[in-house]
Amino acid sequence: MSPRRRAPVATIPTGVAAIAIAASLLLFGLPLLGLVWRTPWSDIGTVLGDEASRDALRLSLVCSLTATAVSIVLGLPLAWLLAQRRFPGRSALRAITTLPLVLPPVVGGLALFFAFGRRGLVGQWLDRWFDIQLPFTVWAAILAETFVAMPFFVLTVEGALRNRDGRAEAAAATLGARPLRVFTRVTLPAIRGSLYAGAALTWARALGEFGATITFAGNFPGRTQTLPLAIYLAFQGNQPAALVLSVLMVVVSVVVIVVVGGRVLARRSSPVGVA
Amino acid sequence: MNQFAGLDADVQARRGLVLDVQLRVAAGERVALVGPNGAGKSTFVDSLAGLLPLDTGHVTLDGVVLDDRSRFTPSAQRAVGVLFQDLRLFNHLDARDNVAFGLRARGVRKAHARAIADDWLDRFSLANRARQPVTLLSGGEAQRVALARALAIEPRLLVLDEPTAALDVQTKATTRRWLREHLAGLAIPQLLVTHDPIEAATFADRIAVLVDGRVVQEGTADELRRVPRDRYVADLLGGNLLAGRKIGGSVTLERGASLLVASECADGPVVVSVAPQGLSLHRDRPATSARNAWSTVVRSIADDGHRVRVALGLPIELVAEVTPAARYELALAPGTTIWVSCKATEIAVHPA
Incomplete structure (x- = not known):
C-alpha cells in the first residue's frame, strides 16, 4: 500500500483560505469564546454539585447512549437492506428513513405523540391492552432521540456498504460462509471506521436533542429533563447555571470528537478494507 | 444422472x-x-x-x-x-x-x-x-x-x-x-x-x-x-516451449540436446520459446550465420493452404511454420530428412 500523496497546500488561493479561516473562527470559534468568557467559573462546584444538574447529566447520558444502541441494533439491518441493489419500495423506505433529518424536531415530536400517545395510532392500543403510556416517560425521551438520531447511523453505514465492491464477500461465500456470516465477519469489520463514525454522529445528535424530546416527553426533572432541556429552562431564570451546563456539554462533545473522531479519521486515512 | x-x-x-x-x-x-x-x-x-x-x-x-x-x-x-x-x-x-x-x-x-x-x-x-x-x-x-x-x-x-x-x-x-x-x-x-x-x-x-x-x-x-x-x-x-537448464550462453534441454541462446536471463531452470516462424528449413547443411543448426526428420505436416506447420523429430521436437511454396520447394513429407537452423536471437528464454 503506497502512502497517499497529499495535495500541496499552496494550491488553495490565499483569499479562499482567508475566507475559510475567518468563517470558522467567527462562526464557530467566537460563540464558544463568548460562552467561556461569561461562564462564572467560581459557580462550577455549586452547579455541578446540584442534584438537578446531575440528574440532567445522568439522564442525558443514559438516554443518548440507549438511543445510540437502539439505532445500531435497528439501523444496521435497515442500512443493509437499503444498500441492496434494488427491490420494490426501496426509494420509499429511503425517503422515510431520511425524513427525520430534514423534519423540524418539534414536528417529529408531535408525530411521535400522535403515534404513541395515549390517543395515538398505536398508543391507544398500548394503553388499552398493556396499560403502557409512553409520553412523558424516560422511554419517550429515548424514543424521541432515536427518531431524530438514527438516520445519521443508517445513512453513514449505507454509504459505506454501497462503496463495497463485493469481491471479498464473494471470496467468503466460496469458502462456505452464508450471507449473515459474510456480513458480520467480512463486511462489518471492513467498514468499522464508518460504523464508529455513524455511531458517533448518532450519539452526538441524540445528546443534543431538544425539540422532539420536549414535545413528546415533556420536561420533567429527573425523568425526561435532559441537559439541553435543563439548560434552556435555566437560561430563563438562573443564567450562571445555564452557562456552566453549556460548558459541560461542550466538554463532553470535545471529548467525543477527540476520542472517537480522531480514531475514525486515523482509520479513514489508512485504507480500510480488503486488498 | x-x-x-x-x-x-x-x-x-x-x-x-x-x-x-x-x-x-x-x-x-x-x-x-x-x-x-x-x-x-x-x-x-x-x-x-x-x-x-x-x-x-x-x-x-x-x-x-x-x-x-x-x-x-x-x-x-x-x-x-x-x-x-x-x-x-x-x-x-x-x-x-x-x-x-x-x-x-x-x-x-x-x-x-x-x-x-x-x-x-x-x-x-x-x-x-x-x-x-x-x-x-x-x-x-x-x-x-x-x-x-x-x-x-x-x-x-x-x-x-x-x-x-x-x-x-x-x-x-x-x-x-x-x-x-x-x-x-x-x-x-x-x-x-x-x-x-x-x-x-x-x-x-x-x-x-x-x-x-x-x-x-x-x-x-x-x-x-x-x-x-x-x-x-x-x-x-503455436510457439515451441522447451524446458531446460541454462548455463552461460547455452541451454541444455531435457532430452540432452542443447541450444545456443543470447539472453540476459539468469542461469538455472528455464523455459525457452521459439516461434515456428523463427525456424528455417533447408535441404542441405545450411551455410548461414545462424548459431544453431541440426538435421532431423519430418514427423508430420499440417497444411491449411495458407501456412504449413511442420512437426520435427529428435533431437529437438519442434514445430516450424513455412509457406506452401517452401513446402513444395523442399519437397517436405513425413519421413523426409532436412536441416533446421535457428538464430540464437530467435530463442526467448524465461525463468522456470
Missing part, C-alpha cells in the same frame, strides 16, 4: 459478453483455460463458483448438479476452492484466521480450525507467519495463504484464476514451480485460468483456448502447437 468424476460444465451465461463453454476436467486432471482479456474467463470462473447463475446448461461436480435450469446451489454450499487473481484475503484477520475462515464457516470449532490452519501454513512454509496481519505479507506469501485458505475447505474443484498475473517476473517463476509441486497428487479437478500461454503449457495436462466466450480448440500443448485450428491459437499457443 451424470456420474463423471470431476467437473462437467456446459455453461451459457452472459455478463457483457455471451459465454458458451463446454468443458470437462477429470478428478486429478489439470486443465488450463487460456484466452485473452475479455474472453469471458472471469465469467466462467464465477459461474463455477456459484457467483453467477447460468442462463442455460449445467455445472456438475462429481455427478452432483450444482446449477441447471431447475436448481442453483449457492456458493457457500459448493466446495469450489478459488484462488482469486486479487487474492481477496481478509485484511482484518491474521494469516491463520484467514485460512481457518472456511472451516469456521462450516461449523468447525475455533481451536480445531486454527490447528488445521496451522498445519496448512506449516506445509506451505508459512508457520512463522501465522499471526501476521495479511497486509504485512509479501506478494508470494499472501498468495500461499490464499491457496491454503482455498484448500483448507477440502474443495471438490480447485480454480486458479490468473495466479501469477499480479507478480513480478522472478516471483512468477518461483510461484509456478511452487504451485506445480504443491498441487501435484491433489486428487480433485484443477482448472487454471490464464492469459499466459507459457503458464498454461507448463502447468496443464490439457489446454482449452477461449476466444470471445467460446472454446475454439482443446488439446494437449503439443496438439495445439502441431495443428492449431485457427490463427489465434497458432499465435497464442
Whole structure:
C-alpha cells in the first residue's frame, strides 16, 4: 500500500483560505469564546454539585447512549437492506428513513405523540391492552432521540456498504460462509471506521436533542429533563447555571470528537478494507 | 444422472459478453483455460463458483448438479476452492484466521480450525507467519495463504484464476514451480485460468483456448502447437516451449540436446520459446550465420493452404511454420530428412 500523496497546500488561493479561516473562527470559534468568557467559573462546584444538574447529566447520558444502541441494533439491518441493489419500495423506505433529518424536531415530536400517545395510532392500543403510556416517560425521551438520531447511523453505514465492491464477500461465500456470516465477519469489520463514525454522529445528535424530546416527553426533572432541556429552562431564570451546563456539554462533545473522531479519521486515512 | 468424476460444465451465461463453454476436467486432471482479456474467463470462473447463475446448461461436480435450469446451489454450499487473481484475503484477520475462515464457516470449532490452519501454513512454509496481519505479507506469501485458505475447505474443484498475473517476473517463476509441486497428487479437478500461454503449457495436462466466450480448440500443448485450428491459437499457443537448464550462453534441454541462446536471463531452470516462424528449413547443411543448426526428420505436416506447420523429430521436437511454396520447394513429407537452423536471437528464454 503506497502512502497517499497529499495535495500541496499552496494550491488553495490565499483569499479562499482567508475566507475559510475567518468563517470558522467567527462562526464557530467566537460563540464558544463568548460562552467561556461569561461562564462564572467560581459557580462550577455549586452547579455541578446540584442534584438537578446531575440528574440532567445522568439522564442525558443514559438516554443518548440507549438511543445510540437502539439505532445500531435497528439501523444496521435497515442500512443493509437499503444498500441492496434494488427491490420494490426501496426509494420509499429511503425517503422515510431520511425524513427525520430534514423534519423540524418539534414536528417529529408531535408525530411521535400522535403515534404513541395515549390517543395515538398505536398508543391507544398500548394503553388499552398493556396499560403502557409512553409520553412523558424516560422511554419517550429515548424514543424521541432515536427518531431524530438514527438516520445519521443508517445513512453513514449505507454509504459505506454501497462503496463495497463485493469481491471479498464473494471470496467468503466460496469458502462456505452464508450471507449473515459474510456480513458480520467480512463486511462489518471492513467498514468499522464508518460504523464508529455513524455511531458517533448518532450519539452526538441524540445528546443534543431538544425539540422532539420536549414535545413528546415533556420536561420533567429527573425523568425526561435532559441537559439541553435543563439548560434552556435555566437560561430563563438562573443564567450562571445555564452557562456552566453549556460548558459541560461542550466538554463532553470535545471529548467525543477527540476520542472517537480522531480514531475514525486515523482509520479513514489508512485504507480500510480488503486488498 | 451424470456420474463423471470431476467437473462437467456446459455453461451459457452472459455478463457483457455471451459465454458458451463446454468443458470437462477429470478428478486429478489439470486443465488450463487460456484466452485473452475479455474472453469471458472471469465469467466462467464465477459461474463455477456459484457467483453467477447460468442462463442455460449445467455445472456438475462429481455427478452432483450444482446449477441447471431447475436448481442453483449457492456458493457457500459448493466446495469450489478459488484462488482469486486479487487474492481477496481478509485484511482484518491474521494469516491463520484467514485460512481457518472456511472451516469456521462450516461449523468447525475455533481451536480445531486454527490447528488445521496451522498445519496448512506449516506445509506451505508459512508457520512463522501465522499471526501476521495479511497486509504485512509479501506478494508470494499472501498468495500461499490464499491457496491454503482455498484448500483448507477440502474443495471438490480447485480454480486458479490468473495466479501469477499480479507478480513480478522472478516471483512468477518461483510461484509456478511452487504451485506445480504443491498441487501435484491433489486428487480433485484443477482448472487454471490464464492469459499466459507459457503458464498454461507448463502447468496443464490439457489446454482449452477461449476466444470471445467460446472454446475454439482443446488439446494437449503439443496438439495445439502441431495443428492449431485457427490463427489465434497458432499465435497464442503455436510457439515451441522447451524446458531446460541454462548455463552461460547455452541451454541444455531435457532430452540432452542443447541450444545456443543470447539472453540476459539468469542461469538455472528455464523455459525457452521459439516461434515456428523463427525456424528455417533447408535441404542441405545450411551455410548461414545462424548459431544453431541440426538435421532431423519430418514427423508430420499440417497444411491449411495458407501456412504449413511442420512437426520435427529428435533431437529437438519442434514445430516450424513455412509457406506452401517452401513446402513444395523442399519437397517436405513425413519421413523426409532436412536441416533446421535457428538464430540464437530467435530463442526467448524465461525463468522456470
